[in-house]
Amino acid sequence: MDLPVAEWKSYLLQKWSLLPKSIQVTVSTAETLSDVFLQSSSLLQPEDEIFLKRLSKGYFVGKDSGAPLFYREEGNKKFQEKDYTVAAVLYSKTCLKDIIRAQTHGYPERLQPKIMLRKAECLVALGRLQEARRTISDLERNFPASPTLADFPSQSVQRNLHHLKMKVQEKENLPETFPAALAKTLEGVDLGEENKQLSNASSSVGLCMDPLKGRCLVATREILPGEPLVKEDAFVSVLNPGELPPLHHSLDSKWDTRVTNGDLYCHRCLKHTLATVPCDGCSYAKYCSQECLRQAWELYHRIECPLGGLLLTLGVFCHIALRLTLLVGFEDVSKIRKLCDEVSNKDIYLPESNSRVKTLNSGLGEIEKNGKIVETPIPGCDVNGKYESNYQAVFNLLPHTENHSPEHKFLCALCVSALCRQLEAASFQAVATGADSSRLKAAAAPELCPDVTVWGVAMLRHMLQLQCNAQAITTIQHTGSKEGIVTGSRQVRLATGIFPVISLLNHSCSPNTSVSFISTIATIQASQRIGKGQEIVHCYGPHKSRMGVAERQQKLRSQYFFDCTCPACHTEVHEMAARPRWEAFCCNSCRAPMQGDDVLSCGRRGCAESVRRDHLASRLQDLRQQVGMAQKLLSDGELEPAIQQLLGCQRDAKSFLSAEHAVLGEIEDGLAQACAALGDWQKSATHLQNSLRVVEARHGPSSVEMGHELFKLAQIFFNGFAVPEALSTIRKAEEVLSLHCGPWDDEIQELQKMKSCLLDLTPSL
Ligand SMILES: [Zn+2]
Ligand SMILES: [Zn+2]
Ligand SMILES: [Zn+2]
Ligand SMILES: [Zn+2]
Numbered sequence: 001m002d003l004p005v006a007e008w009k010s011y012l013l014q015k016w017s018l019l020p021k022s023i024q025v026t027v028s029t030a031e032t033l034s035d036v037f038l039q040s041s042s043l044l045q046p047e048d049e050i051f052l053k054r055l056s057k058g059y060f061v062g063k064d065s066g067a068p069l070f071y072r073e074e075g076n077k078k079f080q081e082k083d084y085t086v087a088a089v090l091y092s093k094t095c096l097k098d099i100i101r102a103q104t105h106g107y108p109e110r111l112q113p114k115i116m117l118r119k120a121e122c123l124v125a126l127g128r129l130q131e132a133r134r135t136i137s138d139l140e141r142n143f144p145a146s147p148t149l150a151d152f153p154s155q156s157v158q159r160n161l162h163h164l165k166m167k168v169q170e171k172e173n174l175p176e177t178f179p180a181a182l183a184k185t186l187e188g189v190d191l192g193e194e195n196k197q198l199s200n201a202s203s204s205v206g207l208c209m210d211p212l213k214g215r216c217l218v219a220t221r222e223i224l225p226g227e228p229l230v231k232e233d234a235f236v237s238v239l240n241p242g243e244l245p246p247l248h249h250s251l252d253s254k255w256d257t258r259v260t261n262g263d264l265y266c267h268r269c270l271k272h273t274l275a276t277v278p279c280d281g282c283s284y285a286k287y288c289s290q291e292c293l294r295q296a297w298e299l300y301h302r303i304e305c306p307l308g309g310l311l312l313t314l315g316v317f318c319h320i321a322l323r324l325t326l327l328v329g330f331e332d333v334s335k336i337r338k339l340c341d342e343v344s345n346k347d348i349y350l351p352e353s354n355s356r357v358k359t360l361n362s363g364l365g366e367i368e369k370n371g372k373i374v375e376t377p378i379p380g381c382d383v384n385g386k387y388e389s390n391y392q393a394v395f396n397l398l399p400h401t402e403n404h405s406p407e408h409k410f411l412c413a414l415c416v417s418a419l420c421r422q423l424e425a426a427s428f429q430a431v432a433t434g435a436d437s438s439r440l441k442a443a444a445a446p447e448l449c450p451d452v453t454v455w456g457v458a459m460l461r462h463m464l465q466l467q468c469n470a471q472a473i474t475t476i477q478h479t480g481s482k483e484g485i486v487t488g489s490r491q492v493r494l495a496t497g498i499f500p501v502i503s504l505l506n507h508s509c510s511p512n513t514s515v516s517f518i519s520t521i522a523t524i525q526a527s528q529r530i531g532k533g534q535e536i537v538h539c540y541g542p543h544k545s546r547m548g549v550a551e552r553q554q555k556l557r558s559q560y561f562f563d564c565t566c567p568a569c570h571t572e573v574h575e576m577a578a579r580p581r582w583e584a585f586c587c588n589s590c591r592a593p594m595q596g597d598d599v600l601s602c603g604r605r606g607c608a609e610s611v612r613r614d615h616l617a618s619r620l621q622d623l624r625q626q627v628g629m630a631q632k633l634l635s636d637g638e639l640e641p642a643i644q645q646l647l648g649c650q651r652d653a654k655s656f657l658s659a660e661h662a663v664l665g666e667i668e669d670g671l672a673q674a675c676a677a678l679g680d681w682q683k684s685a686t687h688l689q690n691s692l693r694v695v696e697a698r699h700g701p702s703s704v705e706m707g708h709e710l711f712k713l714a715q716i717f718f719n720g721f722a723v724p725e726a727l728s729t730i731r732k733a734e735e736v737l738s739l740h741c742g743p744w745d746d747e748i749q750e751l752q753k754m755k756s757c758l759l760d761l762t763p764s765l
Contacts, residue, residue: 001240001495004315004415012414015048016407028406029487030051032400033464034457040410041456052418056309059284072115084122089263091119092286113139113157117164123274124167132168136161140422191231199388200232200501206537207387207504210376214398216297216506216535223530225702226739229513230501233487235394237473237497237520238319238325239267241284241312263492266356268292269519270473270494284312301324303423310422316496317470318415319646323460324498325455328391338457339395370396380500393500399464404562412463420456468560468625469503470496473517476708476746495520495721506538506715508566509544509552514704514740522540527702527739544568545699548580582698584658585616593658616656620663623652627666634674665694681720707737711747718754725764730755 003009009372017025023043030036075090116139123132139161157324193203198217204227206220215722223229239261266273266288276286277293282305297305300323304311330338353727380396381387401409473495499522505513513536514527530536540560542552549572556564587593594611601610626649646667654662668691674685692709699705710733717726730751737748 002316004290004318005055005313008052009411011051012411013407016410019043024406026195026302027410029322033401033461036409037413037416037457040413044414044417044569049418052215052313056313059309059312064331075115075118079118079122084125085274086259088119088122088126088676090257091122092274092276093114117157117160119275120164123736124164124171124623126274127171128274129168129172129271135275136164149256152401166380172405191228197386198501199386201230202228205229207226207378215378215508217504219530219532219536221532223526225528227526227527228523229526230534231500232389232499232522234473234497234499234520234522235389236320236324237270237495238323239265239270240316240493240494259606262743265494266292268296271519279305282308284308306426307422310419314415314419315579316465317463319497320466320496321459322418322419324394325458337454339392389499389500394498397465397469397500397503399461400468400561409464413460416456416459416463420452424452471499471502473497473520473522475517503535505538507556507560507564508568509539509541509564510566510568511537513538516741516745519742525740545703566627580664581658581660582694584661585656586658588655589594593726619656623649623663627663629671630670634670639674639677643671646670658755660694661693662698665691668694676716676719682714685713685720688716702736702739704740707733707740708735708747711751714751714754718758726758727755
């Protein structure tokens with residue numbers, strides 16, 4: 001998803017492997033990024049571009065006049081099944097403009113208001129009142145009570161409309177325990193006193209230069225758990241299209257009814273929205289509002305709009321690289337050129353491979369001030385030594401040019417130059433048709449004009465930077481059984497962005513901060529006490545509760561090019577610890593932990609039990625399959641069979657897995673869900689408490705995972721009306737969750753509602 005699609009990637013790697021050795025050497029030994037770019041792009045042949053175009057066409061991103069009819073029917077099916085979310089999305093795909101466009105294609109006129117009504121109904125059922133109101137007023141504006149709709153009982157539409165408006169009003173008047181207005185003011189966490197050295201950071205954060213680690217953030221005073229440290233809007237972000245493969249053209253797959261991130265979130269601000277406003281020119285860019293559509297169009301989408309299929313083929317990193325240069329503005333080539341020149345001089349005099357130690361005494365941060373060379377010790381800062389979330393800071397993020405393999409650089413360079421050629425072609429077309437081309441000044445010659453080369457080099461730099469500096473923008477999506485009583489939650493990646501200040505944080509496998517997002521704004525909070533002078537760190541992904549030390553080290557080395565020496569890695573390497581409890585095997589006869597490599601033997605003195613590891617591993621694999629089947633039954637609402645299956649799994653698991661094994665946790669969690677769906681709250685709570693112990697052993701008592709689990713337990717106690725248990729679990733859940741996310745968080749708000757409901761019902765407490 002970040003990198004180009006597999007076909008294009010393997011096509012380019014094959015092209016690389018077939019290049020004459022001498023050319024490979026020239027590209028590999030190129031000293032600057034502009035050399036890499038120029039040499040690689042001269043190798044891009046017309047047949048390569050034809051191949052790429054064919055791939056891009058696999059993504060259907062155009063508009064089609066027949067689509068509204070199709071989506072309406074699919075929407076109706078979902079509506080009958082009471083799947084209001086999907087129905088709303090499908091109805092949204094037949095947006096008003098498309099419906100009006102379809103009129104000329106014989107679309108039955110009398111059905112138009114009905115779709116809009118259905119969509120509004122879905123939105124009301126889902127409690128998305130603002131979007132419902134917008135749909136209703138669109139409907140009123142575009143389909144006024146008119147006598148021309150003679151064959152449609154227009155009175156019934158009016159009646160329905162009136163009825164819907166009442167429903168919206170009714171719902172809006174419901175007393176909210178946690179008013180939306182309050183949530184809104186809390187959206188902006190307050191960082192307190194302004195930080196003069198570092199924008200978007202609290203005054204307790206300082207920027208330093210460490211001879212070994214480079215730039216890093218440290219606590220300038222003691223920081224308490226839960227304290228917000230950085231709040232930064234993405235300098236650039238691109239919505240991840242979702243995991244679905246492209247649809248290849250055939251009659252029944254022409255219109256995609258699958259719902260992805262792209263249908264649920266605004267392409268500019270990432271707000272969750274069901275009534276999207278689609279772009280006029282393409283079918284893939286959708287927004288939460290006219291305002292977002294307008295801003296996106298002006299800033300970047302008018303250039304990106306015709307390139308949809310190409311950008312999906314080239315991957316998110318290439319898309320971000322393009323959007324970054326568009327945000328800086330095509331007019332401002334001189335600015336990019338200046339930054340490129342500065343950096344390419346550095347590339348020559350100071351290979352980055354040994355730059356880390358030298359940065360302090362190198363010319364890296366020299367900036368001219370009143371004609372004098374002033375030394376600013378930290379790259380990315382302005383003349384006054386202030387670091388801000390701006391393009392200069394983005395440009396100064398390390399691309400690690402010397403660490404990437406030559407074929408990777410070749411691959412990125414060719415993606416960028418293919419994109420540049422498409423941009424040029426688009427601008428020719430714009431000139432030919434007299435459309436607005438002021439932002440695209442392209443040369444008439446087939447070679448890249450100098451300006452395009454400057455953008456190309458900048459884009460290549462950004463693509464290489466992204467491997468180490470891209471930040472995943474995530475959200476918690478709630479999942480649940482069909483009964484939907486106890487919700488599970490999982491973290492999903494919504495978008496990829498660049499945050500210049502957050503990029504300053506170094507990695508630790510056991511970090512002292514947490515990150516959370518509202519639309520494109522990231523907030524970093526301390527998840528534990530951080531002493532004055534201590535480094536502030538976050539986790540790039542390989543967390544100690546998710547993988548063992550060897551796997552983490554390997555991952556960090558190959559993606560981020562460093563050897564992790566965080567305290568977690570240090571102790572784990574030195575203790576040569578046995579497998580963590582959440583993946584340990586135990587003795588069949590006495591339940592003590594098993595030890596050893598290929599052959600495991602019981603750790604208890606006097607027990608002679610021993611077994612081959614691969615035997616246990618295959619048992620575990622079978623068990624995982626069985627659990628998967630049970631989960632499928634559960635999500636299909638087959639509760640009794642699901643419980644029987646899970647109990648069988650549980651017996652099996654207990655005979656060879658440690659009590660805190662992750663799979664046992666999953667089984668208990670499934671049992672808890674099934675019991676809750678059957679209304680057996682007590683049993684459900686017992687199972688969930690078992691699952692909670694596994695989560696605690698693995699992730700720690702104040703981890704965000706523990707917070708989600710406590711939230712579930714609170715829901716169960718609440719539904720079972722176990723008041724004291726519910727209240728104490730709510731308190732614990734709030735305590736843990738507030739270390740990781742702000743008060744706007746869905747789960748925290750839900751907890752507040754439960755609490756005040758319980759307190760209202762039982763005033764004696
Ligand atoms: Zn938006
Ligand atoms: Zn568009
Ligand atoms: Zn580590
Ligand atoms: Zn034993």
